[in-house]
Amino acid sequence: MSVKLKKLNEQVMVLTGATSGIGLVTARTAAEAGVRLVLAARDGDALDTLAQELRQRGAEALTVAADVGNPADVERIGQAAIERFGRIDTWVNNAGIGVYGSQEQVTLEDMQRVMATNFWGVVHGSLTAVKLMKQHGGGAIINVGSEVSDRAVPLIGTYAASKHAVKAFTESLRMELEKAQISLTLIKPASIDTPFTAHARNYMEYEPDLPPPIYAPELVAKTILHAAETPERDLFVGGRARLISTLGAVLPRPLDRLMRAAAFRQEQQPDQPNNPDRRDALHAPDPARELQQRNDLPHKTFERSVYQAYQLRSTPVKTVLVGGALLAAWRLMRRPAQRNVWHA
Template identity: 70%
Template sequence: MSVKLKKLNEQVIVLTGATSGIGLATARAAAEAGAKLVLAARDGDALDTLAHEMRQRGADVATVAADVGDPADVARIGKAAIDKFGRVDTWINDAGVSVFGKNEEVALEDMQRVMQTNLWGVVNGSLEAVRLLKAHGGGALINIGSEASDRSIPLQGTYSASKHAVKAFTESLRMEVEKDEAAISVTLIKPAGIDTPFAQHAKNYMKQEPTLPPPVYAPELVAKTILYAAENPERDLFVGGRAKAVSMGAQLMPRVLDKLMNATVFRQQQSDKPSSPNRRDALHDPVPEQELRQRGNLSPNPAETNLYTSLQFHSGATKTVLLGGALLAAAWAFTRKPGRKVWPA
């Protein structure tokens, strides 16, 4: 079945993980575009502050304090959308957490928390979304994966496992929805490293403060991609040429990529700043002072635009040719030596 999606200013959008990073950037951009919003996150006070900000600008917003790992909480999100607006047009599963450290050193309870949020949060949200979308005329389901959906990263083993699982679940659900001929677009977004408070929110087992390998992209670029998928049915979208290059490398030369990551990524995920013994993280509970921040200052110059990402918004043969050229540029940059100017894509 051909899926036709509404323009943003005609939509009711549900968004989890709304008070930080990619979710916060997406919420603000969607409100600016005129969408009606149902925003969910664990910190109710942060949600209230964000909703007040948006209402001051004329947005129509409902909020739900919820842990997406709890199916009952996710059901409350869906109920809030129906009670307030009568339908859902787009559901975005964005909430996510991580742990930095060697797999042998990370506590099992911390691994389980990552999976509860990143995988089961997506499962819970997706099933609720499909139920509501089928009942109210269809729409878009958008799940936030990662470049780690296609290629695991050392020192973030459980995060990588969760994002692999998100990809697998999303692909399976997409086929089932298509088989049912439901008017639902199911999209997986795969960002590269994004300049959000992700590293500060993560639990850390390393001696140094965690960070992300370059290049680091602006969260607004992910928000733009998400909202594009809310209006245009797409199967997969990458954010950052690096994400696509890593995905291709995982398919075509996995062992070479192993060696390249061993040589670079361990160092690139550890900053020059020692990790404090009193360091707070948002793995199990939100940290109020860390909320309502879009950026994490992981790079002095995060990429605000990206050629490969933008070219995905084209159509037809032109898109194929342009994406191929951008991918070659990204792959070339990915193999360049550290310390030299890289990452043109």
Template identity: 60%
Template structure:
């Protein structure tokens, strides 16, 4: 797999949060970038910013939920740079609310972006990288393994992303196609997810602690573009939740019921004119982080750093300590 400085990288959801952070870090490392998001103005603003720093970046306004637009994205990468070396399916949005309150229209729109966007992007990436190889990086979540209440349809979409990614990986390996397929599973990340989410709750939503910085996820993504990885848990808390839910699902059901309703709803009333980006992008501001004030944001994850570079035994030993620390963080009462 090529060094970042030799890569052409496609990034969806590139104008906010994890996608924006990844784009800036990849540009700093010398990668050539093909940037996709729904907002043309924000995309061109980002491309101009990176060009001013000496990077090569192509802005391609794209709704990943539309297969034809994703095909145009892949063609634009070929037309400009002649190839694709890595493809990052990052675009996503959330909904906060009980299942019985969320409309069919909103559920379908979320799946169109979160799930079908990954499907469209993965198949286009396979088409463009099948001959010469590369890395396909899909963004799942800790809720790919453990559903949470009040973000039920988001959890369902991330479960679907995991199932699709795992099955696609096996098909690619069966055909001996030289493409590494990685599923990134972040814990709660301090991005614009909350600000962009559709909200059905009476109060403003928030993410349960512990929170990690988007730079931690971006570092894991960029590592996976250069070193084959199957799954990457970003944050020891994500790994702890996954392992605990697998071995003790009913216990974790009770834990979620006892904590996740309070931890995902703040005490600030939701304004009646609250904006979201579920159906359309409406923000021109490039922001990597929301700047959460209700919880400490962890700027690094020792568990993830070691897991990416170590064997299974070292990772298992580190996980023991990370799990204990994460459990203590999760057990703190919400403020």
């Protein structure tokens, strides 16, 4: 069934993880586009500050302090949206957190906290959205995964596991919703310049880092808002994400060796020893780091992505490009194959 989605300026959008990084940029960008927003995060004070900012710009914003790992909290988000606006057109499951360290170092408690937010938060949000959208005319569910949804990396194993789980859950739910007026999209960003590393708990010797190239969070926000208007299956943000996914599927063992050689170095800042008193936002928000869109990592941030620009082109353009590639492949397959003649 073809799902018809509203234009952004006609939409009511629920957005989790709204007070930092990708969520914060998406909230501000959506507000500029005329979206009526239901903003959710753990820090109620940060939410109120953000909502006041957006209202001063003429946007309509409702806030709900909630922990997405708690299903009752997520139910409150949905009910607040219905009571205020009467429907939900797009629900973005964006809230996420991480832990750096080897599998042997990270405690089970911290692993479970990552899964509660990153995986169960998506489950709670998606199922709440499905229930309410079926009652109020359908809509779009957008789950923010990662390039590690397709290919795990060392030192953030639990984070990768949670994003693998998000992918599997999203794909299964999409098939089950085939006849519903609900679009379900998985967004898979590469390394994004957000406070993710500062919010993550760290067991390593040095401060966490992100492997380059690093992309601007505005690119993810643009991709999310595209999926809110246009039904899409999977969208990558950054050519690196598409490359890692492809290499993981086609050349898994060589990619293992490449990651062993590079990842342990790229995921740490060798000139920044880990501070034993370092604060993080794993089990509770860190007010000092809320309402920050970007981090201060010592890398260039790419403001554009050629691959992402291709993905967001109109369907006719993509059809021509993909169709040409398929036609060329078909012609190659139609060439007479040489026969191997075996002689006894």
